[in-house]
Amino acid sequence: MTSTDPTPSRVLVLNSGSSSVKYQLLDMAGSTRLASGLVERIGEETSRLVHTPLTGGDKRELTGPIADHGAALKAVSEELAKDGLGLDSPELAAIGHRVVHGGLKFSAPTVITEEVMAEIERLVPVAPLHNPANITGIRTAQALRPDLPQVAVFDTAFHTTMPEHAARYAIDVETADAHRIRRYGFHGTSHAYVSRETAKLLGKDPSEVNVIVLHLGNGASASAVRGGVCVDTSMGLTPLEGLVMGTRSGDIDPAVTFHLERVAGMSTDEIDVLLNKKSGLVGLCGDNDMREIRRRIDAGDQRAALAFDIYIHRLKKYIGAYYAVLGKVDAVAFTAGVGENAAPVREAAVLGLEELGLAVDGELNAVRSDAPRLISPEYARVAVAVVPTDEELEIATQTYALVRSGT
Numbered sequence: 001m002t003s004t005d006p007t008p009s010r011v012l013v014l015n016s017g018s019s020s021v022k023y024q025l026l027d028m029a030g031s032t033r034l035a036s037g038l039v040e041r042i043g044e045e046t047s048r049l050v051h052t053p054l055t056g057g058d059k060r061e062l063t064g065p066i067a068d069h070g071a072a073l074k075a076v077s078e079e080l081a082k083d084g085l086g087l088d089s090p091e092l093a094a095i096g097h098r099v100v101h102g103g104l105k106f107s108a109p110t111v112i113t114e115e116v117m118a119e120i121e122r123l124v125p126v127a128p129l130h131n132p133a134n135i136t137g138i139r140t141a142q143a144l145r146p147d148l149p150q151v152a153v154f155d156t157a158f159h160t161t162m163p164e165h166a167a168r169y170a171i172d173v174e175t176a177d178a179h180r181i182r183r184y185g186f187h188g189t190s191h192a193y194v195s196r197e198t199a200k201l202l203g204k205d206p207s208e209v210n211v212i213v214l215h216l217g218n219g220a221s222a223s224a225v226r227g228g229v230c231v232d233t234s235m236g237l238t239p240l241e242g243l244v245m246g247t248r249s250g251d252i253d254p255a256v257t258f259h260l261e262r263v264a265g266m267s268t269d270e271i272d273v274l275l276n277k278k279s280g281l282v283g284l285c286g287d288n289d290m291r292e293i294r295r296r297i298d299a300g301d302q303r304a305a306l307a308f309d310i311y312i313h314r315l316k317k318y319i320g321a322y323y324a325v326l327g328k329v330d331a332v333a334f335t336a337g338v339g340e341n342a343a344p345v346r347e348a349a350v351l352g353l354e355e356l357g358l359a360v361d362g363e364l365n366a367v368r369s370d371a372p373r374l375i376s377p378e379y380a381r382v383a384v385a386v387v388p389t390d391e392e393l394e395i396a397t398q399t400y401a402l403v404r405s406g407t
């Protein structure tokens with residue numbers, strides 16, 4: 001757009017994680033990215049902001065303590081201002097926020113009001129690592145631009161289509177309903193985007209294909225998407241259930257928690273920290289970064305090798321489970337930090353599944369690229385794909401559409 005265009009068309013997207021913020025500034029009219037960046041290790045002495053202006057100029061890096069998500073957003077705002085892209089710009093149409101837990105109330109992007117904030121606040125106990133960071137990000141953005149629409153795009157929204165038999169746990173119905181205990185699912189923005197992009201890669205409409213999406217980042221989840229609609233997903237009431245993650249256990253026997261309380265004398269809070277922050281890959285081998293784990297395996301480290309095998313075994317179980325749920329699978333799509341970059345994970349996850357029509361071509365799998373691509377051999381009945389996610393673009397698209405529609 002030009003500076004004479006009266007319609008503001010820029011959207012700032014904030015994807016606040018437990019200790020990081022990813023952000024992008026996009027011009028939706030011109031479909032261009034103006035800036036992107038990441039603030040990581042928030043709350044530590046060694047925080048780091050990496051800002052990339054996409055309209056020219058070099059990447060900039062700032063290090064030093066950033067106390068919380070509020071301070072992080074202020075630092076981001078200062079960086080944007082240096083490029084003439086400050087938050088005070090009249091061209092900014094809205095700020096889009098990733099909100100991890102929206103419960104059952106929010107199945108679509110929503111303009112944030114005080115009622116919406118109260119609901120996000122109410123859901124803090126079921127997204128303790130994420131919703132507080134989202135709230136701080138929203139409050140800071142509101143203070144910087146009180147006149148702008150702030151829009152929440154919920155991780156849970158895409159999963160609200162799950163049938164009752166997938167969403168309900170087999171526990172006492174009255175207790176479950178009284179406390180709103182059910183499978184909500186997360187990373188929905190990514191599952192939605194990646195399942196659509198996978199259909200595009202196959203040259204089909206999303207309504208025509210069944211896809212298993214494997215979102216493997218630090219947090220990780222799988223979903224079964226039938227004709228563009230989510231029918232099951234691995235995360236549950238909270239983002240703790242399902243796959244083995246960087247620091248989270250994923251599935252365990254729930255009785256492990258009573259056992260730790262009764263026999264090991266641990267408090268509920270201690271167990272919470274154990275399962276959310278000291279488990280998964282980090283609990284198994286001391287590292288949560290797949291790059292480091294692969295390096296250790298190559299050097300002959302048995303603990304790292306076992307951690308990898310446990311990670312893959314779980315992943316394979318979910319591929320099998322969602323294959324059965326869908327009946328017919330057109331594609332398995334790998335995405336997020338591990339899924340997009342770790343070829344050995346992709347290879348190991350489908351190894352031995354030839355009878356299901358799944359295979360990976362070694363050469364295609366080794367190619368490094370930012371583009372969506374097939375890695376299965378021609379003969380395979382099921383397409384295996386690497387489809388980079390773009391949660392920020394999806395949040396911006398949904399935010400802008402909502403603001404333009406004037407609702």
Ligand SMILES: Nc1ncnc2c1ncn2[C@@H]1O[C@H](COP(=O)(O)OP(=O)(O)O)[C@@H](O)[C@H]1O
Nearest residue numbers: 216217218219288289290291336337338341342
């Ligand atoms: N080149 C790579 N090879 C293997 N794993 C990688 C690579 N790059 C990133 N990762 C993995 O991706 C993870 C981060 O994924 P990401 O989707 O950014 O997670 P999150 O959004 O949860 O922070 C890292 O912890 C690391 O394990």
Ligand SMILES: CC(=O)OP(=O)(O)O
Nearest residue numbers: 017186187218219239
């Ligand atoms: C919901 C969730 O696990 O998010 P993240 O992967 O950003 O931690």
Ligand SMILES: [Mg+2]
Nearest residue numbers: 217218219336
């Ligand atoms: Mg993520």
